[in-house]
Amino acid sequence: MQQSTSIIVIDDDPLIRLVVSGSLRAAGLNIIEAASGEEGLRLFDETGADAVLLDVTMPSGIDGFTTCAELRKRAQGEHLPILMMTGLDDMESINRAYEIGATDFIHKPLNLPLLGHRVRYLLKTSSTTQQLLQSKQRLHQMAYFDSLTELPNRAFFLEYLQKMVAQAQRKKTKLSVLFLDLDGFKRINDTLGHQIGDQVLQIAAERLNNSIRGSDAFAHFGVKQNDISLARLGGDEFTVLLSEIERDEDAAIVAERIRKNLAQPIILGEHELVTTTSIGIAVYPDDGEVAENLLKHADLAMYYAKRAGGDTHRYFSVQMTEAALRRLNLENHLRRAIERDELELHYQPQLDTHTRTFSGLEALLRWKNNELGSVSPAEFIPLAEETGLIISIGEWVLRRACEQVQVWLDRGIPLTRIAVNVSAVQFLHRGFPGLVRKILNETGLRPEILELELTESALISDVEYVMDVLTELKQIGVQLAIDDFGTGYSSLSRLKNFPIDRLKVDQMFVRNLELNPNDGAITSAIIAMAGNMNMKVTAEGVESKFQMDFLRNIFCDEVQGYLLCKPLPAKQLEEFLNSQS
Numbered sequence: 318m319q320q321s322t323s324i325i326v327i328d329d330d331p332l333i334r335l336v337v338s339g340s341l342r343a344a345g346l347n348i349i350e351a352a353s354g355e356e357g358l359r360l361f362d363e364t365g366a367d368a369v370l371l372d373v374t375m376p377s378g379i380d381g382f383t384t385c386a387e388l389r390k391r392a393q394g395e396h397l398p399i400l401m402m403t404g405l406d407d408m409e410s411i412n413r414a415y416e417i418g419a420t421d422f423i424h425k426p427l428n429l430p431l432l433g434h435r436v437r438y439l440l441k442t443s444s445t446t447q448q449l450l451q452s453k454q455r456l457h458q459m460a461y462f463d464s465l466t467e468l469p470n471r472a473f474f475l476e477y478l479q480k481m482v483a484q485a486q487r488k489k490t491k492l493s494v495l496f497l498d499l500d501g502f503k504r505i506n507d508t509l510g511h512q513i514g515d516q517v518l519q520i521a522a523e524r525l526n527n528s529i530r531g532s533d534a535f536a537h538f539g540v541k542q543n544d545i546s547l548a549r550l551g552g553d554e555f556t557v558l559l560s561e562i563e564r565d566e567d568a569a570i571v572a573e574r575i576r577k578n579l580a581q582p583i584i585l586g587e588h589e590l591v592t593t594t595s596i597g598i599a600v601y602p603d604d605g606e607v608a609e610n611l612l613k614h615a616d617l618a619m620y621y622a623k624r625a626g627g628d629t630h631r632y633f634s635v636q637m638t639e640a641a642l643r644r645l646n647l648e649n650h651l652r653r654a655i656e657r658d659e660l661e662l663h664y665q666p667q668l669d670t671h672t673r674t675f676s677g678l679e680a681l682l683r684w685k686n687n688e689l690g691s692v693s694p695a696e697f698i699p700l701a702e703e704t705g706l707i708i709s710i711g712e713w714v715l716r717r718a719c720e721q722v723q724v725w726l727d728r729g730i731p732l733t734r735i736a737v738n739v740s741a742v743q744f745l746h747r748g749f750p751g752l753v754r755k756i757l758n759e760t761g762l763r764p765e766i767l768e769l770e771l772t773e774s775a776l777i778s779d780v781e782y783v784m785d786v787l788t789e790l791k792q793i794g795v796q797l798a799i800d801d802f803g804t805g806y807s808s809l810s811r812l813k814n815f816p817i818d819r820l821k822v823d824q825m826f827v828r829n830l831e832l833n834p835n836d837g838a839i840t841s842a843i844i845a846m847a848g849n850m851n852m853k854v855t856a857e858g859v860e861s862k863f864q865m866d867f868l869r870n871i872f873c874d875e876v877q878g879y880l881l882c883k884p885l886p887a888k889q890l891e892e893f894l895n896s897q898s
């Protein structure tokens with residue numbers, strides 16, 4: 318036992334103090350003497366102690382029981398070994414001593430030679446108990462808290478939510494679960510690395526905490542309110558529980574406060590990041606009567622907020638479940654579409670307005686499934702992007718299109734270009750340029766024949782990374798086009814830094830040419846500016862002669878649309894091209 322181990326001996330009898338202290342000092346312990354309960358408490362507060370020896374009867378002040386109870390109330394005294402000194406047959410005192418929190422007792426007259434051993438034994442068992450307690454606390458922390466943000470985790474949240482649902486049921490009140498997901502977090506992680514990703518999550522957790530501070534949602538749980546009013550479920554998913562709301566709308570007020578706080582830019586070194594948040598809301602009892610369903614429905618509502626473009630909130634509705642079932646069904650079938658040979662490419666010709674010949678083709682994906690019938694790419698491409706299936710599907714499209722065009726070129730059909738749509742997810746996936754190079758090698762197609770149609774959204778993330786990929790693609794020798802131009806975020810001045818060969822004006826402008834003179838003006842301006850930047854322009858969705866003439870008059874390089882030809886399967890497209898020559 319170390320000399321620094323200190324024991325407070327509290328007894329009003331100076332003789333007992335003397336002999337007890339002497340015996341304990343001889344056992345190597347450091348002794349502090351106190352002549353009353355009050356003095357003992359004061360000394361404990363001032364110096365602390367590893368154990369206390371305490372006389373039961375001290376007539377002049379507070380007695381041993383009160384002193385023991387007072388010691389136990391102190392944070393430091395909760396697990397303090399307290400040895401009480403009682404009369405030999407005083408069963409009542411012994412029982413009371415245990416009830417009040419004494420660790421053990423010794424009776425008078427004291428057996429002094431044994432006293433040192435007794436106290437050392439007590440200290441030893443107490444330190445083992447302390448260690449057990451600490452490991453229990455650590456285990457609890459690990460099981461119920463997330464180590465990165467120190468927020469409660471999914472297990473904690475679900476248990477707590479169950480309790481709160483039971484309470485809401487008893488009290489006939491409403492509660493609300495908010496399910497949060499950071500928009501574009503995966504991209505931050507992928508492009509800037511996990512360390513930055515982790516920092517973003519920590520900052521988000523802190524902002525969340527600040528957003529809900531002051532709410533009393535967790536007051537009754539016996540854990541500090543700010544620690545548990547929200548949880549991190551994993552990844553970039555967080556939840557907030559509002560355990561009592563009056564009206565459904567109250568949840569949206571909280572959601573909006575959170576959304577705005579989280580949308581503030583985050584500065585990390587030289588990076589300025591904006592992470593917006595999508596929030597789904599489910600309200601008890603309407604949206605679910607058990608915790609798991611409420612959480613599931615809030616998650617589903619979050620997914621709809623995300624699909625609406627993110628940075629917003631959505632309330633759960635029953636229709637969402639139906640749509641989710643369809644989505645799940647679609648996803649299951651889509652996973653096996655390639656191996657079941659359900660995918661096919663159609664090709665739509667593009668007309669060169671200067672030479673009046675069909676110069677290029679756009680490959681458009683079609684999916685026909687026995688159970689689902691034909692599914693529109695507008696429906697399954699976003700699903701493929703969300704599930705990551707677009708990586709294998711996109712590779713299939715690229716290979717199939719290159720193979721087919723090479724076959725046509727070998728047959729002497731004079732094609733100068735095949736345009737293939739590339740999703741943002743696919744473009745930003747590591748190794749995309751390598752894949753393009755590999756497919757060109759495998760199929761033997763000359764690189765300049767292949768044009769990759771990128772979306773504006775692919776270009777707005779990490780500018781440096783995007784520039785590297787574009788440069789590598791240009792080194793391979795392929796052409797680069799921006800699809801659906803005019804509707805997205807890019808301005809032409811931003812695009813001028815990128816090595817882009819062509820803009821495809823969005824169908825929306827072409828559709829309104831007859832009705833809205835503004836759209837005509839915008840289209841003319843895009844064509845003029847693109848010309849200045851050495852980019853060609855293709856107009857999509859041309860359906861009428863008026864649109865065609867208008868576009869030709871403003872020197873649009875190429876047009877594509879139902880007026881000329883619908884997207885056709887390979888065989889029919891070949892017949893169409895042959896009929897034109």
Ligand SMILES: Nc1nc2c(ncn2[C@@H]2O[C@@H]3COP(=O)(O)O[C@H]4[C@@H](O)[C@H](n5cnc6c(=O)[nH]c(N)nc65)O[C@@H]4COP(=O)(O)O[C@H]3[C@H]2O)c(=O)[nH]1
Nearest residue numbers: 681682694695698714738739740858859860878879880884
């Ligand atoms: N109203 C009208 N529509 C016309 C006309 N001419 C062509 N279209 C349609 O307009 C869409 C043009 O393709 P997009 O803007 O790239 O838009 C495409 C593209 O974003 C995506 N997509 C299609 N195939 C692929 C693919 O292989 N990979 C990826 N990542 N996306 C694809 O799905 C979208 C929709 O494809 P589709 O349904 O094939 O729809 C095609 C095409 O069939 C017209 O005169 N009038």
